Amino acid sequence: MGLIAIGAGLAIGLAAIGPGIGQGLAAAKALEGMARQPEAAGMLRTNMILSFAFMESLSIYGLLVAFLLFAQM
Amino acid sequence: MGLIAIGAGLAIGLAAIGPGIGQGLAAAKALEGMARQPEAAGMLRTNMILSFAFMESLSIYGLLVAFLLFAQM
Amino acid sequence: MGLIAIGAGLAIGLAAIGPGIGQGLAAAKALEGMARQPEAAGMLRTNMILSFAFMESLSIYGLLVAFLLFAQM
Amino acid sequence: MGLIAIGAGLAIGLAAIGPGIGQGLAAAKALEGMARQPEAAGMLRTNMILSFAFMESLSIYGLLVAFLLFAQM
Amino acid sequence: MGLIAIGAGLAIGLAAIGPGIGQGLAAAKALEGMARQPEAAGMLRTNMILSFAFMESLSIYGLLVAFLLFAQM
Amino acid sequence: MGLIAIGAGLAIGLAAIGPGIGQGLAAAKALEGMARQPEAAGMLRTNMILSFAFMESLSIYGLLVAFLLFAQM
Amino acid sequence: MGLIAIGAGLAIGLAAIGPGIGQGLAAAKALEGMARQPEAAGMLRTNMILSFAFMESLSIYGLLVAFLLFAQM
Amino acid sequence: MGLIAIGAGLAIGLAAIGPGIGQGLAAAKALEGMARQPEAAGMLRTNMILSFAFMESLSIYGLLVAFLLFAQM
Amino acid sequence: MGLIAIGAGLAIGLAAIGPGIGQGLAAAKALEGMARQPEAAGMLRTNMILSFAFMESLSIYGLLVAFLLFAQM
Amino acid sequence: MGLIAIGAGLAIGLAAIGPGIGQGLAAAKALEGMARQPEAAGMLRTNMILSFAFMESLSIYGLLVAFLLFAQM
Amino acid sequence: MGLIAIGAGLAIGLAAIGPGIGQGLAAAKALEGMARQPEAAGMLRTNMILSFAFMESLSIYGLLVAFLLFAQM
Amino acid sequence: MGLIAIGAGLAIGLAAIGPGIGQGLAAAKALEGMARQPEAAGMLRTNMILSFAFMESLSIYGLLVAFLLFAQM
Amino acid sequence: MGLIAIGAGLAIGLAAIGPGIGQGLAAAKALEGMARQPEAAGMLRTNMILSFAFMESLSIYGLLVAFLLFAQM
């Protein structure tokens, strides 16, 4: 049971590293673009959130696995 | 059974690091391009999502392996 | 029970590394943009906080898993 | 049996890190090129997907090994 | 009980790495902007502290988990 | 038998990290070159695939070792 | 008891890595700005110390956890 | 026997990381050069393959050791 | 008792990595600024030492924990 | 005997990482130079192979140690 | 007693990594500045040694802990 | 005896990473210089080999230790 | 006794990584400066050796600890 907990911790912990850095890279460029073309801010925000959704889903997979592991505990 | 849980955690956890960073790199350049050529935003978004699909599939493989491991638990 | 504690520690610990660096990258570019276009500061702040919300959620998932692990202890 | 699960997790987990970052690098440059030469977007997309196929195959190998390991479980 | 202590140490220790680097990146750009536009220093400081609050919260989550682990010791 | 599985997982998993990043670097430069000289796209694609073949072979070696390990299981 | 000591060591040790690098990044930019605009040195120093306080607090959390762990020894 | 399998996996797995990245660096520069001087493409391809042969040999050594380890199993 | 020694070693050892790199970054920029504006050297040195004090304190925390661990040995 | 196999795997595996990356760096610059001065290609190739020989020898040492370890098995 | 030795080794070993890199960064910039403004060499050397003293002290702390660990052996 | 083999593997394996990367860095710059000043190629080759000799010696030390470890087996 | 040997190996091994890279950074900049201002070579060499002495001392500390560990063996 303790090992399942470590598995769940690794699943969500590791699965948040990549998307976290990735969302940061995307947000950095989007905010830079908004500062340069304020008139494109709405379009950029829409697309930034769209790209966030894909990265967020990677962490959601990790969360899903962690929840399934709880169901086994 | 605990070791299977750790295996599942590693499968989805590690498999989210690379695609997460990769999607971030791709989204960053796409958002930069959208800010520069707002008229190309639609085309860029289509291609960005296309490239996301490939990277997303890498994590889906990890999720698939994790699910198969649950079936063995 | 000790292993569950290590699992909880890994869950929240690892899940704070990526978002922490990611929020830093986003904030750095937003603050750079604010310094260049002070008149866009309000719009940039709104979008920065919006992007923070997504990254914050990654850590919240880790926190959620850690709380669920406490419920099992 | 638990060790086989860890082996399967490592196989697909590690095998998704490199291709994930690699596809991100390729997609970033392709999207940058599309933003600069929108008229070359079709040709770039074709070649980007071609290069993705090679990188995707690296992860497929990992998935293949993981499946073979399930057959042994 | 010793393993709980290691879990608490990992929780707060790892959870301070990412926000620490992230706050440094944000502070570096904010201070650079202040040196260039001293008249925007007040606005930049306000936004820098705002972004710090989000990153600080990531470590607070780690601290929270560590405290909860003490309650179990 | 479990250790053999871990060996197979490490063989294909690690052997996909380097080629994955390497193919990404090569594809990025090839796609950048295609965007700049669309008339050289055919020649670049031929050479890109040629270089991919060498990198792909590195992962094939890992796959080969993993298959041989299955034969021993 | 020995494991509690390792937990305390990890708590303060890891919690000093991120803020240490972060403070260095912030100080580097602040000192660069002071060398360029000596007349803004006072304002920059004030803000640098302000940002240091936030990063210092991350290590203080680690120190706090280490102290609490001593209380349990 | 399981440890021999891990040894074989490490031998080919680690021995593919360096050459994989190295071949990627070499291919990237060769493809960049081909895009700039299409008339030198033949000469560059010859030399690229020549340099690949040396890097490929590093992985072949790893494969050789893995095969010898099978002979001992 | 041996584990306490390892805990003390990790506390001071890890706690010197971040501040060491951070002080190096700060000193590098301060020395660069002094070489460019020798007349600002005194002001820069004062501020450099001020920033060093904050980073030094991070290691002092690690030293403090190590000393407290000796008191428990 | 299994530990000797792991030793052999580490010897050749680790000894291929550095030279692999190093040869890639050298080949990248040589190929870049060849693209710029095609008339110097012969001289550059000679020197590139000369430098490869030195790096190759580092891996040969690892291979030599691995062979000696087989003799002990 | 052996574990105390490992603790001492980690204390001085890890505590020399950060300051070593940091002193290198500081010395690099100081020597660059001396080459550009030879007339400021004396002032730069004084400040470089001053900054070295702070970084040196971080390693001294590690040495101090290692010595205290010897006293316990 | 197995642990001695691991020691020998680590000695030559780790001792080839640094010199491998270092020789690559040196060769890259030497080849770049040769491409720019073909008339200095002979002098550069002589000095490159001279610098290689020093780096090669670092790996030779590792090889020497590995051989001495064989003598103890 | 074996653990003391590992402690000694870690002490000198880790303590040579940081100073090694640091001395390389310092020497690189000093040699670059000498190539640009040959008339400042003497002054630069003096200061380079001065900075080397500080970094060398970090490794000497590690050597000192390793020797003290021998005295305990």
Place this chain on the structure above:
Amino acid sequence: MGLIAIGAGLAIGLAAIGPGIGQGLAAAKALEGMARQPEAAGMLRTNMILSFAFMESLSIYGLLVAFLLFAQM
């Protein structure tokens, strides 16, 4: 006795990583300088070898510790 061998392997193995990279950095800049100012090649070579001697000594310390460990075996 096996642990002493691992200690010796770590001592020389780790102690060759830093100096290897450092010598590479120094040699790279020295060879770059020689290509630009061939008339300064003799002076640069003298100083490069001088700086190599310091870095070489770091590895010699590791070799020395490894030899002393043999004397204990």
